[in-house]
Amino acid sequence: MVAVGDLDQDDRCPTCGERVGPRTVPLKFKLMIAATAIYLAYRAFQGVTWIVHHV
Numbered sequence: 001m002v003a004v005g006d007l008d009q010d011d012r013c014p015t016c017g018e019r020v021g022p023r024t025v026p027l028k029f030k031l032m033i034a035a036t037a038i039y040l041a042y043r044a045f046q047g048v049t050w051i052v053h054h055v
Helices: 027-054
Strands: none
């Protein structure tokens, strides 16, 4: 495996010369991050409403 900094200007591997495409983030990971953000926002909202009702 070659590090990104080792690629030449054309994004080719210095060892085999194969063109290396950009790495993409899997859709499942993006959905997990979105679901986590929504969950944390909901829990923050619950915390604020609890504080408002108990103060």
